[in-house]
Amino acid sequence: MIRRLLVANRGEIARRIFATCRALGVETVAVYSDADAGAPFVAEADRAVRLPGHAPAETYLRIEVILDAARRAGADAVHPGYGFLAENAEFAAAVIDAGLTWVGPPAKAIAAMGDKLAAKALLADAGVPMLPSWTDGDQVTGFPVLVKAAAGGGGRGMRVVRDAAGLAEAVASARREAAAAFGDGTIFIERYVERGRHVEVQIFGDTHGTVVALGERDCSIQRRHQKIVEEAPAVVPSELRERLHAAAVAAGRAVDYVGAGTVEFLLAPTGEFFFLEMNTRLQVEHPVTEAVTGLDLVRLQLLVAEGEPLPLAATSPADGHAIEVRLCAEEPGQGFRPATGTLHRFAIPGVAGEFTPTKGLRLDSGVTDASTVSVHYDSMLAKLVAWAPTRTEAARALAGSLARAELHGVATNRDLLVRVLRSREFGAVEIDAGFLERHPEVLAPLLPADHLPLAALAATLASAAGRRAAATVLAGLPSGWRNVPAFPQVTRYAGTDGGEIEVRYRLDRNGMLAEWSTSPSAAPTPLEPAAVGRDATSGGDAARGLPPAVTLVEAASDRVLLDVGGVRRVFRVHRVGSAVFVDGPDGAASLTELPRLPLPAAELAAGSLLAPLPGTVTRVHVEVGQRVAAGDLLLTLEAMKLEHPVLAPADGVVGELPVPPGGQVDTGAVLAVVNPEEDAR
Template structure:
């Protein structure tokens, strides 16, 4: 039996495995990079071993360091989690060669499925349906096609190509991204199925020859070929479920599979399906399967690794419906640009359980209040899962919990997820891998533009209340008391679309006598005129440093306000706003050259595509920035001439660094 388990991973999956280990009485060991020394998963473990450095190549991808950590801590088993070395046959073999129990499939099975081209050939012989596939780009005559990395997963290294002229660059870019993420830049090309759905089957095998399907999941809602919404069971045409399960079990048997694995398929609109790949590990989205089957898949992994048989050779029945979303530190409105910084608050209401099968709302999080989100690892912060008797109830509960949650300090994809879950198309199960490309409306923030002034007013009133609460002199005076009460108080904020100035006036009783914003934005009751003396559209009910209640046209609205330094986070009934209060008398700062393009986050410039003095068109690719394992293009904002390129290829940059200067004039002065 396993006595002490080392998890060769980080974040929420490490915490997930540790939770089951605690329930089973198994000791736990974490390994961590320097950047992760204070991460929650390190605190969750009984013991922790440092891996010197920060990048994956220095730390979580070092087989020698991980095995040395197992020896130091006295671990007798290793769980790879997902990502990093989870599908590395060399790692699996090294663990078993070291006399440790490997919680995963045999190295031979990992190797067989790790090379996706070899996997396709092997499983085609087993009768699993396949898409046409090529390794030589010169053989491609019909488009669209999909370029894919042969190693790894998670959507990295994938590129959809619709025109022959774009194929060479797509292949080169996919190779670079795959090499950076998996250490293997091999790619292949297959036919791209329009409006296809990504449906996968959870399989499990034991050492006694049993391979069973534990149901399927629909993972069609994706961004950049990475899943962000998953559900179980999938909504499928008549007869498809049984055929999917049969094909998945056949794939598992063909490679003598042991442990947890996932066979992924592309489901065409006509009901036909094709093998995509087999992931030889536990999937990120395994909680939805746990929710509808009641099975703890990590527990099954551990028992199978100890030689125990699976409890049943039959597919278990499902109960209800479960939907999972991946909460990521990124800005969907800016091309899913990753977000970094300190997560000042991370709070989700109504959670009924964490890291284990549960009815209701489950949170598997790799972060807590105060966690630092850096650039070295994947942008996923947490997974939120809702189980309910029906699909519609699960979607509504999940959207509601997300909308009420407080995520402060780092940009997230929360608003996008809520809009997807509430969209009529998702409600009707009209989903496929192109969902986000067709539904641009889901990228709009939850807080409408015409509600931002109310959020800014609440922030200004809360700030004033905070100053009064901390006053050491004349603390009994109402906030903003003046000998000339007609003169307004003014607070300026940097908002999502520029600066917003809030002007408001309180009367002698502390009531709101008038307010306005600049720039003027229409509000539910119109913008009050401070000089007219007319009754304001908004009445102040309550103002405290962390809570403001406003009466708007007879309807009370409560705003939760959280201030960290000059940053003010406002969560209201219609959505959330992140504002920065500006100094009344700002200090002078250095002026940037016109046309300067700044780094949106720390990273490395991997390639520079243009030269100084070169004319460029608006939207033309200038350079490529790599951060959080992904490439991010930096595009020309206007037609012009490249005046400066201060960072060479390979250079590291911090947020705000000048990457390029593009003059709109013909003379690149």
Template sequence: MIQRLLVANRGEIARRIFATCRALGVETVAVHSDADADAPFVAEADQAVRLPGNTPAETYLRIDLILAAARKAGADAVHPGYGFLAENAEFAAAVTDAGLTWVGPPAKAIAAMGDKVAAKALLADAGVPMLPTWTDEDQVTDFPALVKAAAGGGGRGMRVVRDAAGLAEAVASARREAAAAFGDGTVFIERYVERGRHVEVQIFGDSHGAVAALGVRECSIQRRHQKIVEEAPGVLPSAVRQRLHEAAVAAGRAVDYVGAGTVEFLLAPDGEIYFLEMNTRLQVEHPVTEAVTGLDLVRLQLLVADGATLGAENATDPDRVRGYAIEVRLCAEEPAQAFRPATGTLHRFAIPGVEREFGRLMTGGLRLDSGVVDGSVVGVHYDSMLAKVIAWGRDRNEAARMLAGALARAELHGVATNRDLLVRILRSPEFAAVEIDTGFLDRHPEVYTPLLPAEQLPQAALVAALASAADRRAGAGVLGGLPSGWRNVPAFPQVTRYAGAGDGEIEVRYRLDRTGGLAEWSASAGESPAVTLVEATPDRVVLDVDGVRRAFRVHRVGSAVFVDGPDGATSLVELPRFPLPTAELAAGSLLAPLPGAVTRVHVEVGQRVAAGDLLLTLEAMKLEHPVFAPTDGVVAELPVPAGGQVETGTVLAVVTTEEDPR
């Protein structure tokens, strides 16, 4: 039996594995980069070993350092989690050669499925249906096409190409991104199916030759070809479900599979299924399978690694699926800005109604698998996913309502997230009607609209101002009982200015009467409806708006004010009354949206460019972020060379218009 397990990963999946280890009495070892030294997963491990450096290449992708850490900590087994080295056959072999138990499939099976081009050929011979595939871009004649990384997943290194003109650049870009994420820049191309659904089968194999299908998951709603909403058991005709199970088991048997794996398929509108890839590891979305089957897949991984049979664990019972589960990936990113990753300090992270963290739900409800807590710092070195929130209900509609409600009421302060997008997806009529496929987000731009209507921003700013006034009065050393700003002769209102959503400012003017009631108010943006102040404390404000009481939660950190209300949330920054002078940026300056590295500069100073031309490429959070010319003009400055590191707000380029002679 495994005694001490090292998890060669970080964040949420490390915490998830540790939770099962604690239940089984298995000791745990974490490895961590310098950036992760204070992360929750490090604190929760029984032992932790530092991997010097910050980037994945310096730390979590170093086989030698991880094996040295296992020896130093006395671990007798290694679990790779997902991502990083989880599907690296060399790592699996090195762990086994070191005399340690590898919690995963044999290195031979990983190698067979790791090269997706070779895997397609192997599984085609086993009778698994395939899409047309090319390895040479000059051979592609069927568009649209999809460029894919041969050695990884998670949407990295994937590009949709609509015509031959864009193929070469898509292949080059995909190769760079794949090399950065997986250490292998090999790509291939396959036919792209419009309106296809992404479905997958959880399989499990044991060392005694058994391979079983543990059900189907629906993973069609994606951004950047990466899943953000996952469901089980999925809404599918029974005949399609049966074909998926049979094809997935055939794939597993073709490589003598052992442990947890996932076989992914594309379901075409005509009902045909096509193999996409096989992930030889635990999937991010495994909690939805756990919810509907009652299995702990990590526990099953550990037991199978110790030689147990699937039959002994009753893991292959086809009648064990109960209810419906939906999972969303809560990410630090800005969906309306092309899913630009966000960084910063997560001042508050609270999801209401959570019944279990990392564990199996017994009677339905909400589960949270999170890599962060209050105060966690979200940096640029790793994936943007903060947590997974899972709802398990009697049916799909109940699970969706439960999950959307919890997300809408969550307090997520300090870092931009995709929460509003997720809520709108879950509440959309098309989602309820199962009218979903991999192009869902492209066809429904309305889901990018923030939950809080723009016309309610002034009211949120008033709430922030009233809470701040209450906070000042609570801390006043003299005459603390007087209303904020009260005068015998009420000549002037109080004025507070906020930087709001986007680049706009909101100025709030209000006056309290001698009883502390709201005598008048107005805002520089939008309407100012009649409002009665019911209650104002530093962290709670209750307003009566047209006879309806509305309660708001307020959280202040320095000059930042976070307001959560019944219709949505917003963050504001209180502006100083007398701002200090700052250096004026040159007209046409393009600023770095987040910290990262300039990987390529595509233009030269003095070059004439058109609006939309690619100027340079910024890499952050393992993804490439193109920077385009905002208008026709001339490149006047390129202050950061290729390879240069930048912080948020750094000037990357200056493009002057025709009228500007500079």
């Protein structure tokens, strides 16, 4: 019987495993890098062992260091979570050789499925349908194709190639990314199925020879070939469901599978399905299966590892419907660029439970208020799961909770997720792996551009109210009141898009809003009185360029209530230094208040390209003095386990390349300077 379990992982999955351990009375051990020293999962473990260093290669990927931590903490079992060493057969064997209980499949099964090329050959013999594939680009007989890493998963190393011209670079790039993520740069190429759905089957095996399917999941909504929306059950005909389950069980039996595993399939529009890969671990999206089966899959993992038989012999019908979204620190409108920083507030309303099977809303999070999102690990912050009797109800509840969440300090994909869940196509199950490419409209922020002025006004009024509340003299004066009524109070903000917005307002002697307007930055001018009754949702009297009629109902430092054209709207305001976060009924805005008298700053050279986040320059593709065209690849920046291409913004000549290959950069560092064509020299 397992007494003390070490989780060889971090973040959300470590907290998830700890939750089940607490319920079962199993003691827990965390391992943590220096970057994770203050993370929630470390504080929640009964014991924690430091792994010196920051990067995964220094910490979570070092087998000998993990085993030493288990020995020092007195652990008698190891759970790998997912990612890192979870599908490393050498690690599984080393754990067992050290006399510890391995909570996972046999090393032989991991090795068999870890090499995707060998796995395809093995399972084809077991009757599992396969796509044609090649190991050499010269062998490819038709396009489009998908370049894939032979080791690992999570979409890393994947590249879609639609013609022969782009194949060589895609193969080289996939090899680099796979080597960085998994330590193995082997790749293969397979036929790419247009409009294919990603459907996977959860299987479970025990040491007594039982292998069962516990239902299937649809994980078709993806970005960069990584899942961001998952649901169970998949909306497929019952006959197809039975064939998927049978193929998945056959795959498990072919390798004498034990523990939790997932067999992933590509479902073509014709109804055909093909094997993609088998993940020999617990999946990120396992909570949706737990929601519709009522099973705790981590509990089953522990029982099976202790030698117990599975308490079920077949798949039971799904109870209701569950949908999960992965909330990530990234900017969808900027090519899903990862984001870093401090998460000043992380609040999601309506959560009924965390980390274990829950009806309603479930939150599995690796972060809390004040957590730091670093460049060292992937961008996922949390998973939010909604269970409801029907798919429509689950999608609506999930979108509503996400839309009302307060996520301050780090850019996230929240707005994208809400738009996907509320889209007509998602509701009609018109989904496939290319959904985001065909529907770029879901990348737009929830807050319409013409509603940003109201959010900026709310931020300004909240700041004014906060200053008056903190005043030690003349506290009875209305906020913002001044003796020169013809001229307004002025506050300037920078938005997340780099633009500026200036708010001008005046309060009367009773503290009520007399006039207001917004504009690009300009010198203060007297305000024109606004007429009453303009349509707030249309931005006011557009023909005259006037803002909507707004009445200030009440204002505090953290909450502003405005009457806009006869409709009251509540704005929640959170200020951290100069950063102001506004959550309103139409969406959220992140603003930075600009100083009234800014200090002079060094001017960047024209054509400077800046690092969007900390990372490492892995390759420089051009030379100083080389002529480039708009869109040409200049260099590659690696951050948060992904490669990010840096492209020429316009035609010109490369003037500077200050960072050599292998160089580390911080956010805002100059990566390259491209002198525009007319200034080329």
